[in-house]
Amino acid sequence: MALGRDELRRLLKGGPLHELLGLELTEAEPGGVRLWAPYRDDLLADERRSYVHGGVLALLADVAGDFAFATLLGATVPTVDMRVDYLRGGRPGHDLIATATVVRRGRRLGVADAVVADDTDRELVVARCLYSLG
Amino acid sequence: MALGRDELRRLLKGGPLHELLGLELTEAEPGGVRLWAPYRDDLLADERRSYVHGGVLALLADVAGDFAFATLLGATVPTVDMRVDYLRGGRPGHDLIATATVVRRGRRLGVADAVVADDTDRELVVARCLYSLG
Amino acid sequence: MALGRDELRRLLKGGPLHELLGLELTEAEPGGVRLWAPYRDDLLADERRSYVHGGVLALLADVAGDFAFATLLGATVPTVDMRVDYLRGGRPGHDLIATATVVRRGRRLGVADAVVADDTDRELVVARCLYSLG
Amino acid sequence: MALGRDELRRLLKGGPLHELLGLELTEAEPGGVRLWAPYRDDLLADERRSYVHGGVLALLADVAGDFAFATLLGATVPTVDMRVDYLRGGRPGHDLIATATVVRRGRRLGVADAVVADDTDRELVVARCLYSLG
Numbered sequence: 001m002a003l004g005r006d007e008l009r010r011l012l013k014g015g016p017l018h019e020l021l022g023l024e025l026t027e028a029e030p031g032g033v034r035l036w037a038p039y040r041d042d043l044l045a046d047e048r049r050s051y052v053h054g055g056v057l058a059l060l061a062d063v064a065g066d067f068a069f070a071t072l073l074g075a076t077v078p079t080v081d082m083r084v085d086y087l088r089g090g091r092p093g094h095d096l097i098a099t100a101t102v103v104r105r106g107r108r109l110g111v112a113d114a115v116v117a118d119d120t121d122r123e124l125v126v127a128r129c130l131y132s133l134g
Numbered sequence: 135m136a137l138g139r140d141e142l143r144r145l146l147k148g149g150p151l152h153e154l155l156g157l158e159l160t161e162a163e164p165g166g167v168r169l170w171a172p173y174r175d176d177l178l179a180d181e182r183r184s185y186v187h188g189g190v191l192a193l194l195a196d197v198a199g200d201f202a203f204a205t206l207l208g209a210t211v212p213t214v215d216m217r218v219d220y221l222r223g224g225r226p227g228h229d230l231i232a233t234a235t236v237v238r239r240g241r242r243l244g245v246a247d248a249v250v251a252d253d254t255d256r257e258l259v260v261a262r263c264l265y266s267l268g
Numbered sequence: 269m270a271l272g273r274d275e276l277r278r279l280l281k282g283g284p285l286h287e288l289l290g291l292e293l294t295e296a297e298p299g300g301v302r303l304w305a306p307y308r309d310d311l312l313a314d315e316r317r318s319y320v321h322g323g324v325l326a327l328l329a330d331v332a333g334d335f336a337f338a339t340l341l342g343a344t345v346p347t348v349d350m351r352v353d354y355l356r357g358g359r360p361g362h363d364l365i366a367t368a369t370v371v372r373r374g375r376r377l378g379v380a381d382a383v384v385a386d387d388t389d390r391e392l393v394v395a396r397c398l399y400s401l402g
Numbered sequence: 403m404a405l406g407r408d409e410l411r412r413l414l415k416g417g418p419l420h421e422l423l424g425l426e427l428t429e430a431e432p433g434g435v436r437l438w439a440p441y442r443d444d445l446l447a448d449e450r451r452s453y454v455h456g457g458v459l460a461l462l463a464d465v466a467g468d469f470a471f472a473t474l475l476g477a478t479v480p481t482v483d484m485r486v487d488y489l490r491g492g493r494p495g496h497d498l499i500a501t502a503t504v505v506r507r508g509r510r511l512g513v514a515d516a517v518v519a520d521d522t523d524r525e526l527v528v529a530r531c532l533y534s535l536g
Contacts, residue, residue: 014181017190046210047148054213055193056151062189076180079188080511081219081532083351083396083485085379086212087372103394104355108510109482109534111353111394126371126379128351128396130483130532132511214377215398217351217485217530219513221506237528238489242376243348243400245487245528260505260513262485262530264349264398266377282449285458314478315416322481323464324419327457344448347456349487354480 003074008033008067011076021056023063031102033067035060039095052090054125057116058082061127064100065112069131072105080109080130087123094118100129108133137208142167142201145210155190157197165236167201169194173229186224188259191250192216195261198234199246203265206239214243214264221257228252234263242267271342276301276335279344289324291331299370301335303328307363320358322393325384326350329395332368333380337399340373348377348398355391362386368397376401405476410435410469413478423458425465433504435469437462441497454492456527459518460484463529466502467514471533474507482511482532489525496520502531510535 003011005028012018012025012035021043027034037060045053061084066076090096100114110133116125137145139162146152146159146169155177161168171194179187195218200210224230234248244267250259271279273296280286280293280303289311295302305328313321329352334344358364368382378401384393405413407430414420414427414437423445429436439462447455463486468478492498502516512535518527 011181015187016176016178016183017187018179020176042150042154044150045152047145049150053149053151053193055189055196058192058196058216058218059187059189062192078223079220081217081483082192083215083217084192085215085372085396085398087374087379089212104353104391106355111355123372126396128353128394130353215349219506219530219532221508221513238487238525240489245489257506260530262487262528264487279449283455284444284446284451285455286447288444310418310422312418313420315413317418321417321419321461323457323461326460326464326484326486327455330457330460346491347488349485350460351483351485352460353483357480 003070008070011070012067018063025067028071030071031068033064033071033100035064035067035098037096039093044092049092054086057090057125058084058127060096060098060116061114061125062129064098064114065129066131068100068102068112069110069133072102073133077131077133080132082127082129084125084127086125090118090124094120137204142204145204146201152197159201162205164205165202167198167205167234169198169201169232171230173227178226183226188220191224191259192218192261194230194232194250195248195259196263198232198248199263200265202234202236202246203244203267206236207267211265211267214266216261216263218259218261220259224252224258228254240267271338276338279338280335286331293335296339298339299336301332301339301368303332303335303366305364307361312360317360322354325358325393326352326395328364328366328384329382329393330397332366332382333397334399336368336370336380337378337401340370341401345399345401348400350395350397352393352395354393358386358392362388374401405472410472413472414469420465427469430473432473433470435466435473435502437466437469437500439498441495446494451494456488459492459527460486460529462498462500462518463516463527464531466500466516467531468533470502470504470514471512471535474504475535479533479535482534484529484531486527486529488527492520492526496522
């Protein structure tokens with residue numbers, strides 16, 4: 001059962017951590033989504049406050065991949081494993097945009113590719129995620 | 135330059151996101167650390183509040199791997215890539231413990247293995263992380 | 269120093285295992301290549317001879333990624349790590365085609381994406397590979 | 403249904419590529435195996451014949467992980483995905499030893515860790531592999 005944009009938004013907002021991070025669904029079509037995370041100082045990783053925590057970028061990639069499947073399946077699905085490649089550091093002051101696309105939808109398992117960029121289109125992370133489709 | 139436990143603690147606490155999550159360094163020896171993250175409801179992933187967000191588990195694994203290298207190098211190091219395998223979901227109400235060990239320390243690159251468990255020793259995540267040693 | 273197609277072919281053929289497998293370079297442009305591996309019965313994995321060994325598919329992905337960098341750097345480069353996702357089994361009797369593209373070329377590290385398909389364009393494997401650029 | 407060592411050996415030898423590479427099962431216990439691959443010049447990667455092809459090392463890791471599950475399940479199982487970390491190059495003239503252990507056996511999916519070393523105990527590759535347990 002496919003979900004419309006409003007239902008996906010409600011699903012995203014229902015997650016306490018998504019709410020804490022202020023995640024917004026900005027685009028959705030069958031098999032792909034785009035999410036937006038507003039910049040906040042407490043996403044920074046280090047004492048010198050010089051870059052965004054890599055864990056936040058990985059989290060955004062995973063959530064985007066999950067919601068790419070939710071557009072097709074009507075629900076989010078458990079992540080089985082994930083590979084994240086960090087291409088560049090995220091700079092303070094910039095919002096983050098995560099885009100994901102379904103690469104393969106098998107009977108039980110599915111693969112999605114995600115990219116996390118900042119609001120100047122600098123790609124920060126690429127990720128490949130495997131989900132259990134139930 | 136190796137770091138003692140107090141210096142590692144200060145380094146960990148210096149990261150705004152670590153402070154937000156309340157991370158504590160509970161053990162450290164050359165090439166290995168253990169971190170502790172207190173349970174909070176806003177780490178949950180879903181509307182039904184049934185499990186901890188996988189992104190948090192991945193983040194803890196990455197931070198633990200990073201600090202395993204910090205015990206040897208005197209500073210945290212950039213993550214190049216990471217593979218995370220989700221073994222079980224994290225249940226509400228349980229603190230999280232991340233343990234990491236250096237697997238290989240090359241001249242420029244290093245590999246660490248991390249395990250994230252809950253406070254009943256249920257293993258939730260295993261991760262293998264590659265760091266740039268500079 | 270970029271390499272032309274003839275030099276890349278010589279480089280590929282110089283590898284004893286490439287020669288054993290009969291690999292051919294069929295396309296090359298800066299940052300991307302396509303390789304071809306002829307089907308042979310002894311690439312099969314199992315007693316019932318029902319599918320091509322996954323290790324062969326992973327190997328082709330890695331070689332293609334490596335040669336995608338060779339088009340830019342003039343030499344092959346060491347693989348640091350690789351993630352391989354097996355999408356479908358390779359059927360007996362079909363030649364294999366591996367295509368790779370450079371995703372990121374950093375100063376010291378580079379990422380390439382590879383796809384291995386059979387000669388009917390069925391995608392069998394996607395891989396993401398990290399190389400040390402020296 | 404668990405398999406004894408003789409049945410595992412027959413299963414391994416039944417694979418045409420395993421036979422081509424001369425793989426031998428040297429140890430097996432429930433949840434773990436060790437394989438041995440004799441050195442051959444045509445496993446080398448490069449014109450200068452200076453190191454063993456990384457694809458061979460990845461293949462050995464995958465086969466070992468697969469047979470670690472075969473000790474428990476009575477049959478080999480499809481690889482879903484794999485992460486390979488190359489720690490050191492394999493030197494000419496040395497046999498290869500691949501050891502794998504089951505890390506997690508779920509209902510449908512299982513994770514194995516594998517190490518490939520040479521005959522002087524130099525670790526060349528660590529790999530983490532996900533299998534579909536059917």
